[in-house]
Amino acid sequence: MDAALLSQYVVNGLMQGMMYALVAVGFTLFFGVLNVIQFSHGDVLMVGSFVGYSAIMGVIAVGIDNPYIALAAALIAAVTLVGLLGAVIARLFVLPLRSSPPLNTLLITLMLGTVLRESVRLFFPHGSHPKRFPPLLPTDSIAIGGFDLRVDSVMLLIAGLLVIVAIHLVINRTRLGLAIRAVAQDEETAMTMGINFRFVVLVTFVIGSAVAAFAGIMNGLYYNEINFNSGLLLGVIGFAAAIVGGLGSIYGAILGGFLFAALQTVGAVAMPFDSAYKDVFAFTVVIALMAWRPTGLIAERVSERV
Amino acid sequence: MDNVSQASAARRPDSPQVITSLVMGLVGGALLTGFAAWFLKAESEYVVGFLLLLAVVGAVAASRLGALDRIGVAFGAYEKSLYAIVIAGVLVLAWIFRQDHFTLLMITTVMVYMLAGLGLNVQFGYLGLINLSGASFIGVGAYTSAVLTMHSAIPPLLILLIGGVLSALVGCLLILPVLRTRGHYAAVVTIAFAILFESFLKVNDILGGPQGLPVGAMSLFGWSFNNPITFGGFQASFYMNYLLLTLAVLALAFALVRRVERSWIGLSMDAVRLDETAAACYGIGIRRWKVLGFTLGNFLIGVAGAIYGMMLGFIAPANFGFSDSLILVSIVLLGGIGNPWGLALASAIVVILPEKLQMIQEYRFLLFASLVVLVLLFRPDGLLPRGMRNYLPGRKVAP
Amino acid sequence: MSESDTLLSCTDVTRYFGGLLALDHLDLDVHRGEVLGLLGPNGSGKTTFFNVLTGIYAFSEGRAVLAGRDVTRDTAQAVYKAGVARTFQRSRLCLSLSLFDNIMVGNHNRLSLGMTFNLLRRRAFARELEANFAAARDLVEVFSPALADRMNEPVANFPMLDRRRIEICRALISRPKLLLLDEPSAGMTHEETHQLMDDILAVRAHTPELAIVIIEHETSVIERITDRCAVLNFGKKICEGSYAEVIENEEVREAYLGAA
Numbered sequence: 001m002d003a004a005l006l007s008q009y010v011v012n013g014l015m016q017g018m019m020y021a022l023v024a025v026g027f028t029l030f031f032g033v034l035n036v037i038q039f040s041h042g043d044v045l046m047v048g049s050f051v052g053y054s055a056i057m058g059v060i061a062v063g064i065d066n067p068y069i070a071l072a073a074a075l076i077a078a079v080t081l082v083g084l085l086g087a088v089i090a091r092l093f094v095l096p097l098r099s100s101p102p103l104n105t106l107l108i109t110l111m112l113g114t115v116l117r118e119s120v121r122l123f124f125p126h127g128s129h130p131k132r133f134p135p136l137l138p139t140d141s142i143a144i145g146g147f148d149l150r151v152d153s154v155m156l157l158i159a160g161l162l163v164i165v166a167i168h169l170v171i172n173r174t175r176l177g178l179a180i181r182a183v184a185q186d187e188e189t190a191m192t193m194g195i196n197f198r199f200v201v202l203v204t205f206v207i208g209s210a211v212a213a214f215a216g217i218m219n220g221l222y223y224n225e226i227n228f229n230s231g232l233l234l235g236v237i238g239f240a241a242a243i244v245g246g247l248g249s250i251y252g253a254i255l256g257g258f259l260f261a262a263l264q265t266v267g268a269v270a271m272p273f274d275s276a277y278k279d280v281f282a283f284t285v286v287i288a289l290m291a292w293r294p295t296g297l298i299a300e301r302v303s304e305r306v
Numbered sequence: 307m308d309n310v311s312q313a314s315a316a317r318r319p320d321s322p323q324v325i326t327s328l329v330m331g332l333v334g335g336a337l338l339t340g341f342a343a344w345f346l347k348a349e350s351e352y353v354v355g356f357l358l359l360l361a362v363v364g365a366v367a368a369s370r371l372g373a374l375d376r377i378g379v380a381f382g383a384y385e386k387s388l389y390a391i392v393i394a395g396v397l398v399l400a401w402i403f404r405q406d407h408f409t410l411l412m413i414t415t416v417m418v419y420m421l422a423g424l425g426l427n428v429q430f431g432y433l434g435l436i437n438l439s440g441a442s443f444i445g446v447g448a449y450t451s452a453v454l455t456m457h458s459a460i461p462p463l464l465i466l467l468i469g470g471v472l473s474a475l476v477g478c479l480l481i482l483p484v485l486r487t488r489g490h491y492a493a494v495v496t497i498a499f500a501i502l503f504e505s506f507l508k509v510n511d512i513l514g515g516p517q518g519l520p521v522g523a524m525s526l527f528g529w530s531f532n533n534p535i536t537f538g539g540f541q542a543s544f545y546m547n548y549l550l551l552t553l554a555v556l557a558l559a560f561a562l563v564r565r566v567e568r569s570w571i572g573l574s575m576d577a578v579r580l581d582e583t584a585a586a587c588y589g590i591g592i593r594r595w596k597v598l599g600f601t602l603g604n605f606l607i608g609v610a611g612a613i614y615g616m617m618l619g620f621i622a623p624a625n626f627g628f629s630d631s632l633i634l635v636s637i638v639l640l641g642g643i644g645n646p647w648g649l650a651l652a653s654a655i656v657v658i659l660p661e662k663l664q665m666i667q668e669y670r671f672l673l674f675a676s677l678v679v680l681v682l683l684f685r686p687d688g689l690l691p692r693g694m695r696n697y698l699p700g701r702k703v704a705p
Numbered sequence: 706m707s708e709s710d711t712l713l714s715c716t717d718v719t720r721y722f723g724g725l726l727a728l729d730h731l732d733l734d735v736h737r738g739e740v741l742g743l744l745g746p747n748g749s750g751k752t753t754f755f756n757v758l759t760g761i762y763a764f765s766e767g768r769a770v771l772a773g774r775d776v777t778r779d780t781a782q783a784v785y786k787a788g789v790a791r792t793f794q795r796s797r798l799c800l801s802l803s804l805f806d807n808i809m810v811g812n813h814n815r816l817s818l819g820m821t822f823n824l825l826r827r828r829a830f831a832r833e834l835e836a837n838f839a840a841a842r843d844l845v846e847v848f849s850p851a852l853a854d855r856m857n858e859p860v861a862n863f864p865m866l867d868r869r870r871i872e873i874c875r876a877l878i879s880r881p882k883l884l885l886l887d888e889p890s891a892g893m894t895h896e897e898t899h900q901l902m903d904d905i906l907a908v909r910a911h912t913p914e915l916a917i918v919i920i921e922h923e924t925s926v927i928e929r930i931t932d933r934c935a936v937l938n939f940g941k942k943i944c945e946g947s948y949a950e951v952i953e954n955e956e957v958r959e960a961y962l963g964a965a
C-alpha cells in the first residue's frame with residue numbers, strides 16, 4: 001500500500017476516533033453522575049447535526065455567504081438547542097426513573113432515541129433523505145512528504161482536541177467540575193455537603209449533549225452528508241467505546257473511542273478478509289473484550305457494596 | 307395454592323363465585339373473539355378507530371367493575387378450560403377468515419411474535435438478562451430454515467428444531483461475556499451482536515447478501531404447506547397450514563414457559579433477577595440459571611424464526627436488524643414483563659394496528675416507541691402486569 | 706471450651722479495599738450453640754467480616770475453617786452449602802415475590818432442581834411443594850402466627866419488623882449451623898427490636914445446636930441475648946469476653962467515644 005493511501009486511512013481513523021471519543025465522553029459523564037446509560041445520545045448527536053444544518057440553511061437564505069458566519073451560527077444553534085434537549089431528557093425521562101431498575105433507564109432512552117430519529121425522518125422537510133452538508137471549511141490540502149493533508153481535516157481534528165482539553169479543564173479545574181466529580185463519587189455525601197444534585201445532573205447533561213452536538217457538526221463537515229439514522233450506529237459505537245474504556249473514566253472513554261476506530265481501520269485494511277467486514281470485526285473484538293475484561297479496560301473503581 | 311388469603315374462599319374451584327367467574331371467562335372469551343373478528347374485518351379507518359375506542363373503554367370499565375380480577379380468579383381455578391376457550395377463539399377466527407390470505411398471515415405473525423416474545427420473557431422477564439438482539443436470533447432460525455429447506459432433505463418439522471438449536475448455539479458464543487457482565491455491560495454485548503449480525507448478513511456472499519434468500523415451504527408427512535387446505539367443500543388459504551402449526555407450537559411453548567415459571571426453576575430465576583448477591587448467598591448458582599434461561603430463550607426465538615422464514619418464503623437482512631430487536635423488546639415491556647398473556651396483547655397491538663390503520667403505518671415506530679416511553683414512565687409493569695406465582699393453579703387442596 | 710466445641714475458626718482474616726485496611730488480621734472463634742455479639746463503631750469492619758466469610762469478597766489474607774472444613778476459598782454458594790446463612794444490613798428480600806417464595810429462595814439447596822422433575826413430573830413436584838409449604842409455615846409460625854396466614858402475599862406488603870423476620874426465616878429454613886445477623890434491628894423502633902429479640906431467643910430454644918453471630922448496637926439487646934462479645938475497631942479485634950467484661954474495657958470505651 002502506498003503512503004498516500006495509508007495516510008488517508010490514518011487521518012480517517014483519527015477523525016472517526018475523535019467523533020467516537022466525543023460521544024463516549026458523554027456516556028461516561030452521564031454514567032458518572034447518575035449511574036445510568038443515556039442511550040439516545042447518538043440520536044441527540046444526529047439532532048445536533050440537523051439543527052446545525054438548518055442554521056446554515058437559514059444563514060444562506062438570509063443572503064449571507066460567509067462560511068465562517070454560517071459555521072458559527074450552526075455551532076451556536078446546535079450547542080445551545082441540543083444542550084437544552086439534553087437537559088429536557090434528563091428532567092423528563094431520566095430523573096423520574098431514578099428509583100426503578102437502572103435497565104429501565106437504558107430502555108426508556110433507547111426508545112427515546114427511536115422517537116428522535118423517527119421525528120426527524122417524518123417531520124424534518126424531506127427528512128428521510130440524506131442531506132448534503134455544505135463544506136464550510138477550506139478544502140485545499142498541504143503536501144507533507146509524499147502525501148496530501150487536507151486542511152479541513154486538520155482543523156476538525158484540532159477543534160476536537162480542543163473540546164477534549166476543555167472538558168478536561170472543566171472537570172478538573174472548576175467548581176462545577178468538582179461538584180460533578182463529587183456527585184459521581186458519592187451522591188449522598190455530595191448532597192450533605194450542600195451540592196445541588198439535580199442541578200449538577202442537569203448541567204452534566206447539558207455539557208454532554210452539547211459535546212455531542214459539536215460532534216454532529218463535525219460529522220457533517222467531514223462527510224458532507226447527514227442522515228436521520230446516522231445517530232444510532234454512532235451511539236452504539238460510542239456506548240461500546242465507553243464500556244470498553246470502563247464506564248466512569250473520561251480518559252477510558254477517549255481511549256475506547258480511538259480504539260474502536262483503530263479496530264475498524266485495521267478491519268478494513270489489514271485483515272485478510274473483505275473490508276466490508278470491518279464492522280463485524282470491530283464488534284467481534286468488542287464482544288471478546290467484554291468476555292476478557294467484563295468491566296472494561298480501565299476497571300470500574302469499587303466492588304458492589306453489600 | 308391460594309394466592310391471597312382474602313380470596314381463598316373464592317378460590318375453591320367449586321365455590322359459586324368461581325363458577326360465575328368461569329361463566330364470565332367464557333363470555334369474555336366469546337366477546338373477545340367477536341371483537342377480534344370485527345376488528346380484523348373492519349375496512350374503514352373510522353370503524354377501526356371506533357373499535358379501538360370501544361376496546362379502551364371496555365377494558366377500563368371491565369377493570370373498574372372488577373371483571374378482570376374475576377376472570378383472573380377463574381383462570382387460576384379453571385386454567386385448562388380457559389386455555390381451551392382461547393384456542394377455540396383463535397380457531398373460530400381462523401375459520402372466519404379462512405380465505406383471507408392477508409388476515410391469516412397477520413394472525414400467524416402475531417403468534418410468531420408471541421413465540422419469540424416467550425423466549426425474551428424467559429431471558430428478560432424471569433432472569434433479568436436483557437437481550438437486545440432478539441431479531442438476530444430470529445434471523446438465525448430463519449436463515450437455518452432457508453438453507454436447510456433449499457439444500458437438504460431434512461424433514462421441515464425437524465428444521466424447526468434445528469433452527470432453535472442453532473439459535474441457542476449461537477447464543478452460546480455470547481454466553482461467556484453475558485455471564486461475566488451485568489446490567490449495562492451485558493446489554494452492550496447483545497447490542498454489539500445485533501449490529502455485528504446485521505452487517506454480517508449484509509456483506510456475506512454465501513447467505514445471499516443484502517438480497518436475502520428464498521425459503522422452502524413447511525411440509526408435514528408429505529403434505530406441503532404451499533397447498534391450500536380443503537375441508538368439507540371449503541377451501542382455505544395455504545396460510546391456514548401455518549396458522550395451525552404455529553398455534554400448536556405456540557401452545558407447547560406457552561405451556562413450557564408457564565411450567566418453568568411455576569417451578570423451583572422459575573423461582574430461582576426470579577431470585578437471580580431480583581438480587582444476584584443475595585441469591586448467591588443462599589446457594590443459588592447464578593451461572594447455571596443464566597445459561598439455562600438464555601439458551602432456552604434463544605431456542606424459542608430460533609424456532610419462531612424458522613417458522614417465520616418458511617411462512618414468508620423469502621427473507622432478507624432487513625428483517626433482522628437492531629430496530630426489529632427493539633420492537634421485540636417493546637412487545638415484552640408493553641405487555642407486562644414476565645406475563646406471557648401480556649405478550650398476546652402487545653404482539654397484537656404491534657402487528658395488527660399499523661396494518662389496520664394505514665394512516666399510522668408510516669408513524670408506527672414513532673408511535674410504539676412513544677408508547678413504550680409512556681409505559682415505562684407511568685406503568686412500568688406493562689399493560690397486563692405479571693401476577694403472583696401460582697405453582698399449581700386449579701388444585702382442589704390448597705396446602 | 707474444648708476443640709470440638711469450636712464451629713468456626715478464623716485466623717488472620719484480612720481484607721483490603723485498595724489502600725483501606727477494612728479487616729486487620731482478625732482472629733475469631735465461634736462455638737457451637739453460642740450467641741456471639743460482634744460490636745464496634747460504624748466502619749469498623751463488621752459487615753466486611755460477614756462478606757468475606759460468606760464468600761462475597763475474597764480474603765486478602767488469612768483463613769476460615771468451618772466444622773473442620775476450610776472455607777477460605779469457597780464461593781458464596783459453597784459457604785452456604787457448608788452451613789452458613791446470613792441476613793443483610795440493608796434488607797435484601799425479593800419484594801415482589803411472596804413470603805413463601807422468599808423463604809424458598811433460602812431452601813434452594815434442598816429443592817429438586819432437575820428439568821424433568823420441575824417440568825414433567827408435576828405430581829412429584831406438587832408433593833415436594835406441599836412438604837415445603839408446611840415446613841415454611843411451621844417456621845414462620847415460630848415468629849408470628851399472623852404471618853403464617855399470609856404466606857402468599859408479596860413481601861412488599863409487610864412492615865419492616867415482619868421483613869426482618871422473613872429474612873431470618875429465609876436464613877433458617879435450610880437448618881444452617883451458623884447464622885450471621887447483620888444489624889437485624891436497623892430501622893426499627895425500640896419496641897419492635899425487643900419483639901424481634903424474643904423471636905431470636907425462641908429460635909435458639911428450638912435449635913440449641915445453632916450458633917449465631919449478631920452485629921448489634923443496642924446495648925440492652927446485646928446484654929440480653931449474647932453469651933460472648935467481640936469488639937472491632939478499624940478492622941482489628943480490640944477485645945473479647947462477656948458483655949460485662951467488654952463494656953468495662955478501656956480501649957472499647959475509647960473506640961466508641963472516639964467514634965461518636
Ligand SMILES: Nc1ncnc2c1ncn2[C@@H]1O[C@H](COP(=O)(O)OP(=O)(O)O)[C@@H](O)[C@H]1O
Binds near residue numbers: 747
Ligand atoms: N465494597 C467496598 N469497597 C470499598 N470499601 C469498602 C467496601 N465495603 C466496605 N468498605 C469500607 O470498609 C470499612 C468497613 O466497612 P463495614 O464493614 O461496612 O463497617 P461496619 O459494618 O463495621 O460499619 C469502611 O471504611 C468501608 O468504607
Ligand SMILES: [Mg+2]
Binds near residue numbers: 751752753794
Ligand atoms: Mg455494617
